[in-house]
Amino acid sequence: MGKYLLRRFAFMIITLWVIITISFFFMKLLPGTPFDDERIPEAVLENMMAQYGLDKSIPEQYVLYLTNVVQGDFGVSYRIKNRDVTTIIAEKFAPSAIIGIHALIISVPLGIILGMIAALRRGTAIDYAAVGFAVIGFAIPSFVVAVALQYLIAGNGLLPSALWGTYKHVILPSIALALSMFAYYARMMRSEMLEVLGQDYIKTAKSKGLSRPVIIFKHAFRNSLIPIITSLPVVILFTISGSLVIEQIYSIPGLGTELVKSVLSRDYTVSMGLTLFYAVMYIVALFIVDILYSVVDPRIRVAGGSE
């Protein structure tokens, strides 16, 4: 296990290094500089470029950036004066995370419940309605849901249509973000539950004379949760790290909005910092998934080793 973890960790470092390299040179390919303003005199511009080290050659800048990142220094923003990247990410993370957590709290339990009901009432009108909802709810683009909510609910003055500040501002974006996840988990839970219900151990449980609730909750429910639990780390990290679309529509000062702003204004350090942040989140999530698999499902540990 120790050796496995070490190898895994080494691969994570290499992954991050490659990601830094690719995105660094990509960002440098962007036309223009962070200080594209005709009103800035030539001499001042040169000074500014020198201060941020942008006058050096690109390989030099790359080495400098890499050394700084290794030491935990992600640089300062070119756009907002005297603000370092870590602070900006920490600040913008809060709104994204709040909306994401709300969306998760709404969608995952509801999806699991709906999927379970549909599976247990297979072939009935309830099942068809749930499946229909799941298919359409997952296929409708999130921004359509977001603007429809804006029109129907904010348009009637029930809730604010955009911006950030009070708890009221959290509700609409959270619902808009939650819908597709709700549909996704409902569908996943239904198909998993159906599969588990067809397993031999459920037959055994039935023939032992166990009551229906015990069979459903103790045997079927817990086993159908396995793929849902293992899918959660990636989904959670993606959800809390901000949806660009939802943030854009509701004008929320979150990570997604910040990413767009920084890229459009060539704020290299912030864009790079955000790219790295997302990459780290993703890699960590995959790592947790791997560990979760062996924790949640002992069958994998027994059969495992090969994969």
Next chain:
Amino acid sequence: MSINPSTPEGKFTPLNKETLFANEKDYKSVSFSQDVWRRLKKHKPAMVSIFVLITITLFVFVGPFMNEHDATAQNYEVIKLKPTMEGSYWFGTDDLGRDMWTRTWDGAKVSLLIGVIAALLDVVFGIVYGVISGYFGGRTDFIMMRFIEIIVGIPNIIITILLVIILEPGITAIIIAIAVSGWAGMARLVRGQVLSLKNREFILAARSLGTKPAKMMRVHLIPNMVGPVLVNISFTIPYAIFAEAVLSFIGLGVPVPDASLGTLINDGRKFLLTGSPYLLFIPATILTLIVTAFSIFGDGLRDAVDPRLRK
């Protein structure tokens, strides 16, 4: 009671051929595509989706010619007209007096074009990458797959935005950017297919006959994974259309005066709460129909291609 081995005359008569083969129907052999189509026809939601998609495609080509208005002609006498039969402004007009009927169908054409071409690029690149990785296996496969693992660590949206800016915003840039950020999934799928096909007998037979790798891939491997690849395409197209709309939202969509459904929706957002919600909702409805229809069709196709996967 002795058993008479010989057939007593008159007790048994030989059957004539007609009665003998009466129950033997002449079964025609069914090709893979016919089989898929037969199963797909039974999937009602998928059939409705095909109908929706065909209808929209028809309107995309015919719609702009159904009235006399031009997509980019501005007319300040008819600004923000509600949908009306008068003057054949069936979908109304926008803030510059442009006819929304023509603009919507032209926009849908651009969106569909972006979706289809980006998906096709994904397929081509994904197949080449996946087949090479899966077929050669070993170290090649290891390196190619690690590379994909690293690539998917960079969020799609960042790659897409960066590429669009670098290539200068335009339809071509958008298509390339979306394709570049989406090929990894296709490559993984194709590699998996190749790995499972590789051990089949017909591949072994072909190899023992001395088939060269290039011909092996072209003749034996690729035609045998058409099903899963088609299913993947029907999910990639709506993803690409969605991605294009997201780009429009951050100002990197199709440049003016052209329009896509994404840019129309984004433009319409300004007038959502100021009395002209139709400027947003008409293109949004068309886009939702296209995206939803493709996803539902993809679901049906997946069941039809491989009934074992049915859930």
